[in-house]
Amino acid sequence: MIPHPVDLSVKPEVTAFFDEQTNTVSYVVKDPNSTSCAIIDSVMDIDYAAGRISYGSADKIIAFVTKNGLHVEWLIETHAHADHLSAAPYIQGKVGGKLGIGENIKIVQEVFGKIFNEGTEFQRDGSQFDRLFKDGDTYEIGGMSAFAMLTPGHTPACMTHVIGNTAFVGDTLFMPDGGTARADFPGGDARVLYRSIKRVLELPPEMRLFMCHDYGPGGRDIKWETTVAEERTNNIHVRDGVSEDEFVRMREERDRTLALPKLIIPSIQVNIRGGNLPEPDETGKRHLKVPINEL
Template identity: 80%
Template structure:
């Protein structure tokens, strides 16, 4: 197994509350320090009626209500990566609750790639400056009395990070629940072999480490779930359990990716999320538009 950048603090057990968005099968989290009112919000969702071109904040408002009801203090708004299947509500939450917006420092690669795809021009900054903090491999940060650290786990995208907070790790799209396997690796900058190696880094965490997924689709009709452990993944993950080689994983992942349609919300999601959840700037009339590239994705 590949080394991890810091020891895992299994003695610290953050209080994790999940919020499931059925429209995008996304799970957002409020992660609370057990010794204070400090918390972080991971992978929030902004609602969009794509056909009508309308933005709403019903999902985010559930989190706002929870934070206020429990008197929590938001210190961080963490994005595990630039999502292609939902829009981030981070700026909306920041405006109401505070906190710093953080993402992996390889966001600059994603911005460069999709800045070209969406013909954003020179006014679109490709240096990650839309975010308050860019996390590099092994960077640490605090949530109240807890120390968290970031692990670079690319493969799904170049900028994917896993955030380890006490005995909990938030893996983004690096892994799904054991019966779901792993996320696709065919987006620009994605790579199945790189994803396998990132998964091995996650599975090198202590066996009892709690793992929290960003998505679940209820394979074979089971109830939606989002929490598992390293031990459970190593024993049962259909794509990456112990004994499955890198070459076997790559063959399985690449074959499956060829059968997948593009995510329904990929076009608005990428344009918004590479801006830290902000909408594109309005035109001279104050109107905001999302672009639809033709034959570019």
């Protein structure tokens, strides 16, 4: 069930930024009647082999916001990503905005806090974020009303954000020829994912859906926008007529064949902190941990 009525007459201006290293799409979502905007799923760059952080991807978004005189009201994370590091705190420090994520980030923090042996100093209460969204929570971007819809399965904290005639689905769905996200990370569940996707697909057929990732299946050009109708007709995993049991069987078999994302270890450690790096040690150096045989 959709928690709020959808107003398709509200048409946000959406600008996408594609990061080739991680195949991530970040978005600036602007109120067409004001300078207010939100930034969704930003990327902080990392050279993992060298242990170097940089901000080229984030700086492109900041430059766009600054050039167009935009006022950033929100920095939204659709979930705690396992394949890229969030740049939200860096962007927040440059152009402001409140950082929001689903309240189930507390579950993710608890699970991965143990895996990474973060200790008692690591807060597992979501306090690294400015807003923890519950299912159906609303917020404003200028004159636009948005709401967050709980869509777990890929992770417990996944949420779809609906803003007028657009919805940002995170990793819950991919383009129709890409199918769906994996559900085998700690806290993931293929059956829960199916039910979340069906909830998204209850949105109006013409609703625009924006993906967090695209990998260009079959060598096609990268794409990130589709519609509910296109997903229901053509999604290779969850089109209309695919049963829950069929999906779960396919998803679990497929997940067993997948390697872990290359950046899962640094990504999770940073993203459960709201995009912040671990605190420095007594010498002023920051470190990321590599748990052995835990993932």
